[in-house]
Amino acid sequence: MTRIAREDLYDTIVVGGGNTALLTALKAHEVGGKVLILEKAPKELRGGNGYFTTGLYRIVHNGIEDIMRLTSNITEEEKNLQIKPYTADQFFTDYTVATEGLVDPEMMELIIENSTAAVEWMATDQGIEMEFGAGTTVRLGDTLVHVGSLAIQSKGGGAGLSDAIYGRIEETPAIELLYETAAVRLLVDDTGKVYGVTAKQKGRIQDIKAKSVVLACGGFESNPAWRARYLGKDWDMCKVRGTRFNMGDGLKMAMDIGAQPFGNWSGCHAIFIDSESPQPALLEDGESTSKRIYVMGLVVNAEGKRFVDEGEDTIDLTYARYGQHALKQPGRIAFQIFDKLGHERIQKFPVQDYLGGTYVQCDTIEELAEELAVDPEALKKTVDEYNAAIKPGGKLPYHHLLGEKEDLQADGIKPPKSGNAFPLDTPPFYAFPVCCGITFTFGGLKVNRRGQVIDTADEPIPGLYAAGEIIGGLFYNNYMGATGLTAGAVFARITGENAIKDCQ
């Protein structure tokens, strides 16, 4: 029978073919390990969720000098940008607020402390080009304004990131990589030590031995049965934004040998996406099905009623929480509505979510309602009540960046719109149908600072490590934009090193 793998004994087997797995393999190789990577996807669908991203990394930095050191493409104009330093304290505060103080403090500290070094290692030691995140700026007349903490992006976004890391792997013959090969079971000896995996490749099954195994094979967002089981009713009916291969295999394999489930197993990252998004998600669509700039308009359901505070906070603090609300609406659908001025505002926005996709345009709210099969009177009532409730005050997440003088809120209606409450009264009107798109799940395995998987008796499982989105305790109830890739890179470096050094 044909063998699946080349060697009889690897130093480590890395399970997964996403950004975390590949960086783990590069680190393990850097410290002298003989490495095998198993990617369940075929070559043309490789790269995990990382491939679908815009490649944004949240890191601690001291402003433009740091950004210039890490990146390759800063223009003369951008060099003069006022980029506020993003301090460790600010990262800590944002992370704590976003996760309602529930994030595992040890994990958070590790991510924040190592964020810059991890991206610097990728850029300088591994030659994975980073760029200034030009998508995080807005042009106001002749002036370029930076809008937030996310200033670093992989060249070519997620696709560029994936191609660059796979390029590094392919030019390193000492790292072996098998596509269409899933790990299905962990091998454990009678001392409880993990000594390899059972792998499955197109129907062939083989035990492959290694001194350690690193699970970097994501969560369970692509598995409808597990979504219904852990996230609850209707979650089997949502769409999946990223890879179709993250079915919870690594979680199951680890828990089967006593690994401790940890974190927010009923929670996930889910956003509003174009309701016509194809399933499974297409690699070439990347992020383009996202619909995140609801903050500039209203979101209504098929009964013409609002159900979220569209201006509650900045997009990066609400977008990952709001997708789930679409799942609970009649028909599991919602509509994001803008008037002419709102539509102009979203075009100014750095994230170009609304330039394509599915939408309806009409001259009156009633016509818009008819096109959407929503009761025209109900929608008109919602819009009229909203316009009548607008008054000065509220939050300023984006107003000033778009050159608006005064912030507005709509108060006294349910739910309120706490910021960016621009009137919705100037035709034409636009409606974007959206549904819930899951990005990834929050529940995972408990690991320690060395990346070792912890068992249900709170002891490390010898020979077993985990990195990336399979780790639990990183996010609770909410997520902070651009933390996933950073966490993946940080844990890849830690785990790749320890999986080799601990097991010599």
Ligand SMILES: Cc1cc2nc3c(=O)[nH]c(=O)nc-3n(C[C@H](O)[C@H](O)[C@H](O)COP(=O)(O)OP(=O)(O)OC[C@H]3O[C@@H](n4cnc5c(N)ncnc54)[C@H](O)[C@@H]3O)c2cc1C
């Ligand atoms: C549309 C979208 C946009 C995003 N944008 C951003 C962003 O800009 N910035 C950011 O920080 N984060 C972003 N994220 C989140 C980010 O993608 C994840 O945080 C990150 O990719 C997690 O990396 P990972 O390597 O742990 O998992 P993944 O990238 O999901 O990789 C998991 C891998 O495991 C493989 N696998 C699964 N089961 C097995 C098995 N049994 N055997 C072998 N292999 C297996 C899969 O094929 C896959 O290759 C986005 C996610 C999506 C979907």
